[in-house]
Amino acid sequence: MHWMDPRRALDRSRDAPNTSKETNESFRQTTQVEQRLTLLAEPTEMTSLALLFVVPLLCPFSDSAETNLALNKPAFQSSEYGDPAVTGAENAVDGNTNATSCTATATNDTNTWWFVDLRAAYEVTQVILWNRANYPERLRNLVVEVTSFNPVTYPAAYRKLCSRFPGIAGTQENLTCDSPLIGRFVRISKIHVHGTSEYLALCEVDVRGNPLQTVDSKH
Ligand SMILES: [Ca+2]
Numbered sequence: 001m002h003w004m005d006p007r008r009a010l011d012r013s014r015d016a017p018n019t020s021k022e023t024n025e026s027f028r029q030t031t032q033v034e035q036r037l038t039l040l041a042e043p044t045e046m047t048s049l050a051l052l053f054v055v056p057l058l059c060p061f062s063d064s065a066e067t068n069l070a071l072n073k074p075a076f077q078s079s080e081y082g083d084p085a086v087t088g089a090e091n092a093v094d095g096n097t098n099a100t101s102c103t104a105t106a107t108n109d110t111n112t113w114w115f116v117d118l119r120a121a122y123e124v125t126q127v128i129l130w131n132r133a134n135y136p137e138r139l140r141n142l143v144v145e146v147t148s149f150n151p152v153t154y155p156a157a158y159r160k161l162c163s164r165f166p167g168i169a170g171t172q173e174n175l176t177c178d179s180p181l182i183g184r185f186v187r188i189s190k191i192h193v194h195g196t197s198e199y200l201a202l203c204e205v206d207v208r209g210n211p212l213q214t215v216d217s218k219h
Contacts, residue, residue: 069124070116070186070207071095076152077114079106081199089114092202097172099132102203112200115151115187121212123180127162128206129188131169138201140168141191144175146183159187182212 075089081104091101093116105112124146131139142165149157162177186207190200 068206069118069122069209070205073119074117075114077103077105077200078112079109081106092205097130097204099134099203102132102201105200108197110192110195110197112198113151113187113189114200114202115185116205116207117150118184118186118207121148121182121184122209123182123212124162124186124207124209125177125180126208127175127186129169129173129175129202130204131171132201132203133171135201136168138199141166142169143189143191145187146181147185147187148183149185151185151187180209
């Protein structure tokens with residue numbers, strides 16, 4: 001009795017020309033199974049890779065652009081015209097675009113602004129403004145900016161320009177950012193001519209964009 005390397009024994013059994021009919025049939029079936037497994041393995045691996053890297057990137061983006069990111073988020077303004085319950089900053093994020101639900105700053109405010117905290121960083125692409133039909137001049141000569149820093153806590157922090165709107169806003173103005181901007185806060189300010197006092201009034205602010213994504217190969 002002598003020792004034989006198992007790998008050589010397997011090779012010899014596959015190559016043996018005079019094995020029994022039963023052995024040949026078993027070998028043929030084993031080979032067919034191996035071939036089928038090989039054929040199945042390639043598309044299965046490719047499909048898995050596609051699910052890992054493509055699906056997580058595409059699905060959230062396609063839905064998010066249809067969502068108003070500002071809806072019911074915390075909002076603030078430079079001053080109060082009167083009772084905040086009537087003309088407060090949150091009136092611009094309550095989902096009501098009518099003139100019955102608008103903001104207003106104080107009479108003597110010469111540096112008016114309003115901003116919403118989206119509560120997370122987004123890639124902001126568009127800001128839609130709704131103006132009131134009566135006193136439309138209260139929404140004019142506007143600057144729309146996006147920043148990662150709270151404009152009250154860090155008033156000197158860098159703000160990225162989304163869009164400028166000269167003149168009086170119509171009932172609805174769709175302002176598309178010159179390029180998508182990443183940030184958590186969307187700020188709207190009014191350019192006051194020679195420091196004059198003007199109200200800033202917004203009936204609704206609708207912010208569109210995409211959540212920030214990180215590639216996660218585990219999902
Ligand atoms: Ca409103």
